[in-house]
Amino acid sequence: MQTREPAGGARPTSKDVARAAGVSQATVSLVLGDKWRGRVSERTADLVRQAARDLGYRPNLAARSLRLGRTRxxxxxxxxxxxxxxxxxxxxxxxxxxxxxxxxxxxxxxxxxxxxxxxxxxxxxxxxxxxxxxxxxxxxxxxxxxxxxxxxxxxxxxxxxxxxxxxxDIADGMRQVTRHLLGLGHRRFVHLASAVPSWTFEVRARVLASALSGVPGASLSTFAAPLSVSGGREAAERALAAAGPRPTALVCDDDILAAGACKAVRRLGLRVPEDISVSGFDDLALATAVEPELTTVRLxxxxxxxxxxxxxxxxxxxxxxxxxxxxxxxxxxxxxxxxxx
CATH class of the missing domain: 3.40.50.2300 (Response regulator)
Known part of the structure; x- marks a missing residue:
């Protein structure tokens, strides 16, 4: 989409935004007033917002009837x-x-x-x-x-x-991870859980446990970790050193913990993913910076x-x-x- 600057360097108006986006002024009003859902497509809303940004458009505050606040x-x-x-x-x-x-x-x-x-x-x-x-x-x-x-x-x-x-939809994200790993054949799971007390991490733990509860032969152990690479590495080392059959999948609450888990696997002379699979959450830039690149949930x-x-x-x-x-x-x-x- 190409935009045109208003003639004479004047302050851009909603009409200018409408022209640049190829829509009506009413559509511009709906989108920039955040009233577009159910009336305007997501694509059209994106076009209007992009045109407003490109033109440097700012609403005429005196003309608006929104009961907005004092200091903005x-x-x-x-x-x-x-x-x-x-x-x-x-x-x-x-x-x-x-x-x-x-x-x-x-x-x-x-x-x-x-x-x-x-x-x-x-x-x-x-x-x-x-x-x-x-x-x-x-x-x-x-x-x-x-x-x-x-x-x-x-x-x-x-x-x-x-x-x-x-x-x-954090619950669905964890269900997607679990289905993916179960579909690959994994049954021995470790959850590297964030030690930060937060609803979002509670949901991840609850959904993972629920998704595995009815799967024949599935097991799940949980190890809490601070949200850091070193925290993930140390928690993964504890998990892999624990008694019993070695887990084949480490499910991590975020990509930072997953990066630490990958370090722990290598330090123990094992390989990702040949010996142990590792998954993350967030899809940070880190997810594609590590080798191998992380399977993760994009937020x-x-x-x-x-x-x-x-x-x-x-x-x-x-x-x-x-x-x-x-x-x-x-x-x-x-x-x-x-x-x-």
Missing amino acids: TALLVVPALTNEFFARVYAGAARVAALHDFGVVLYPSPEGVGPARDPFASARAALDGVIASSMAAQALDAIRGTDLPLVMLDSDPADPGAAAQVNL PAERVGEAGMSALLAVLSGRSPDADDLPVTLIPRSSTAPPPP
């Missing part, structure tokens, strides 16, 4: 920026926010997970709303209880304090950020946000194969 600022609370996934979540949230003249203040918990101080003297006065990952839930203690709307990402649907939620991190910001805008304007879980996809690569005979 949202706080995004994440565990840490050392994890690529959350950097991509921020990129998605900031992209949608910019289309609505909102800013996104990024606040990583200083310790990665756990309590964090209120980043403002008064969050209520400085913000219109909060978007937060469930992995940083403890960092919200200073904000919960205010009248700020809270959008939770990848969190327990039963959370009574959330005005809206954006969830990935649409930027889409999570986009949906989180859209949900907050919906709440602020009195609308009901989209409640559908975002789909995830298994990406089979060379770290999984049939077990040894």
Whole structure:
């Protein structure tokens, strides 16, 4: 799609966006007002958003009737920026926010997970709303209880304090992993489980155990690990040194743990995947940087950020946000194969 700058360097209008995207002004209004679902196709919505970005379009705030907030600022609370996934979540949230003249203040918990101080003297006065990952839930203690709307990402649907939620279909992702490994013939499983207490990791453990419970001959052991390469390596070494038949499949809660698991397998003189298959979760850049490349579940991190910001805008304007879980996809690569005979 090619876009044309407005004549004379004037500020671009919705008409300019409509012309560049090849749609009507009404369609532009629906998409940029986040009211397009069920009325406009995903492809058309993407075209409109891309045209708006290319032209540098900003809505005419005086003409809008949305009951948006006071400061036009949202706080995004994440565990840490050392994890690529959350950097991509921020990129998605900031992209949608910019289309609505909102800013996104990024606040990583200083310790990665756990309590964090209120980043403002008064969050209520400085913000219109909060978007937060469930992995940083403890960092919200200073904000919960205010009248700020809270959008939770990848969190327990039963959370009574959330005005809206954006969830990935984590359960389906773990079912896809399990079906893949069972289909290859694996029956002796180890779960390298994140030691971070979080709803998203609880779901992974619960679904994996449930999927294997009715399979004849299947066994499952669980070893907790900190979310680091060294944590994954040490947990995998413990799992492979445990008494009993050696497991043939290591199912890891994320790609970082999986990278550590691959190191452990090699240090013990074994091979991935000829002796042991390893799977991850997230599809970070790391998944294709290691050798062999990781079989993993792709999570649409930027889409999570986009949906989180859209949900907050919906709440602020009195609308009901989209409640559908975002789909995830298994990406089979060379770290999984049939077990040894």
